Amino acid sequence: MKLFASLGRVYAIMAKELVQMRRDRMTFAMMLALPIIQLILFGFAINTDPKSLPTAVYAEDNSPVVRRILSAFEQSGYYQLLRRADSPQQGSDWLAKGEVSFVIHIPEGFTRRLIRGEHPQLLVEADASDPAAASNAISQAREIVNQALGTELKGPLQYLRSPPPQVDVVVHKRYNPEGITQYNIVPGLLGVILTMTCVMITSMAMTRESERGNLENLLAMPTRPHEMMLGKICPYILVGLVQTLVILSAAKYLFDVPFFGSLGLLLAGVMVFIFANLCLGFTFSTVARSQMQAMQMTFFFFLPSILLSGFMFPFRGMPVWAQSIGEVLPLTHFLRMVRGVMLKGNGMPELQQEFLALTLFILVVGTVAILRYRRTLD
C-alpha cells in the first residue's frame, strides 16, 4: 500500500515533467536538434587523418625525376601542391602565416647528384605546431619519394633504388582496418551527446522549480527525496533513448559504421549510462542555487568528460593521473562499451567491468543527491 502511494507520487511528478517538457518548445527542440547538429559537426568535420594539406614547392632543379617526385607527393593524397615559391624566404613566410602546411624544397643540382649516387637532400619543411595535423603526412614523405624513385630509376639506374628492408613487419589493423575516423568518432558521439543533454536537463530539475517560484508549493506537498529524483529522471530516459535512436541510425545510414555486437546489449548499456548522467544532473540541481550555476556545473563536468574519456585523445596515451580521473567519468566506460560492441563485437564478459563501474557511479551519485536534497526552503 505504501509502495503503491509512493509510486503514485513518482508518477505524478513524471506526468507533470513530461507535459512541461512538451510545452517548453525551446528545450524540446534543443534536445532533438543537438544530436543532429553535433553529429554533422563532429562526424563530418573531424578527421584525425587529414588529407590534401596545402603545400608550397621551392624547386631549384627541374627534371623528369623531380617532376615525378612532386607528382607522387600530390598523388599520395596528403599534399596538395598549391604554390611555387620564388625564394626559400617566401616559403618560410607562407609557413609562418599558416598559408601552407608544408614547403618542399628541391635544391639545385638535385638530379645530377642523385644520378652520381651522392644522396642529395630533399627538404620537407612542415608546420608541426599541431602534431595531429602533420604527422601522418610527414611519416609518408620518405615512402612517397622512395616509391617515386622506384618507378623512375630504371635500367642502368636501378642500382640507385633503396635496398629492401631486412625484416618484413606485418601489421594487422583490426576492428577498423581502413582507419576511418568516423568509425571511432560516431559511436563516441553517442556518449558525448548523451552526457551533454542528460546532465544538463536534470541539472535544471530543482533550480527551475525554485526560479519559477514553484518550489515552495512542491515542498509543501508530501514527497520524499527519492520519489522526486525518480519522477524528475524517468521522463528523460525516453529523451535519451530517442537521441540514441537518431544517432545509431545516422551511424548506420550516414556514416556506414559497422555494427558487430548485439544491439540489445548496447541498449542495456545506453540505459545504464543515461541513468548515470541523469542522476548526476539531479545531484547538480540539488547543489546549485540557480539555473546559471547548474549550467556552469554541467559545463565544468562536460569538459573533462570530453578530454579525458578517450573521446578526443587516446585513453592509454594519457599520463596515469589523467587516466585515473578518466576512470571516474561515466563517458569513459560508455565509450569502451559502445566501441566494444559496435566495432569489436564485444559481449557481456568483456563489458562486465564497465557495467559495474557505471552502477557504482549511480549508487554514489544517487546517495549524494538524496543526502543533499533540500526538504525545506532554508
Next chain:
Amino acid sequence: MNELAIDVSGLVKRFNNKAVVRGVDLQMPRGQVWGFLGPNGSGKTTTIRMICGLLEPSAGEGRCLGFDIRRQARKIKDATGYMTQKFSFWEDLTIRENLEFVARLYNLSGRKKLVDTTLDKLGLTERQGQLSGALSGGWKQRLALAAVTMHKPDLLLLDEPTAGVDPQARRDFWDEIHQLSNQGMTVLVSTHYMDEAERCDQIVYLAHGNILTQGKVDDVIEKAGLITFQGKGHNVRLLAEQLKGVSGVEHVAFFGAALHVSGRDRVSLEKAIAAFANDDVNWQEIQASLEDTFISLMQDAGKDTREHG
C-alpha cells in the same frame, strides 16, 4: 486526539544572523478560523512556513496537528493545505493539469471525478484547458485555494489569499473559508484587511517578529485601551497637522471626511481636543477601530525596538 491544531513555543528564525521571528508562542485550537495580522516584513510568512515544516526554526519547538514540526514534517504536510502568498502553481500547466498533479501526488481516489467536481465548483470547467499562467490574479487565488483543499486537510494555512482580489470575490472567498471551517478544517489566514480580521474567531497581531496582541477582535481593541474621538465638520482637515505632536495625541487619521484622534490618556487627549473645539468642528467619542489599535500598537513596538536596540 490533540485539541490544539497548532502548538508552538519560542519559535525563532534567523536569516544571516538577523532574527525575523523572535520567539513566537501560538496555541490554536482545532476547528477555528484565526487571522494572522501584522505589517509587511513582520514575519507572518516565515512563521507559517515554520509551522508547516517548510523552514527549520532556529530555536523553539512545536507541534502541528500533533506532529513535531522539526521531525515529522512529512506527516504535517500530508494533513495540511498551504496556500502560498505568491501564486506557486505551475503556470505552464493547464488548470486541469495542476489539479490532477495535486490529486495524483496525494493519491486521491476517484481522481477524475474529483477534479471534475472541483472545476465545476470553481466555475472553471469551460476553461480547464487554459494555462493557469493566463488566469487573472483573482482566479489564480481561487484555483490555488481549490488545489490546496482537494485532499481535505485538517489544517489550512492561507497566506494573504485575498491580496489583489476584488471585493465581491473577496466575500465569496470568505464564504468558502467559513464553509471549509464548518466541515471541520482549522484555518489560519494572514491578511492586511481589517474587515477580514473581523470575520475571524480570533486574531494574532505580529510586529517585528513578536506577537504584540491576540484574542477576539473586541477584546484586542479593549485591551489596547485606546480612546478615540471623531471630529467632523468644516475645515477639519486643517486640524490634522496641528494636532500631530500635541501631548496626549498618539495618532491622527482620516476616515473619509472625519478625523480620528486617539490616545490612551483620557485627560490629556480631551485637553488637546478642547483647544480645537469650536463651532466648525463637532467632536464625539467613538469606539476605537481595529486599525487605530494596530497603528498605535505598532508605534509602541517601534519605540520599544528603538530603545532596546
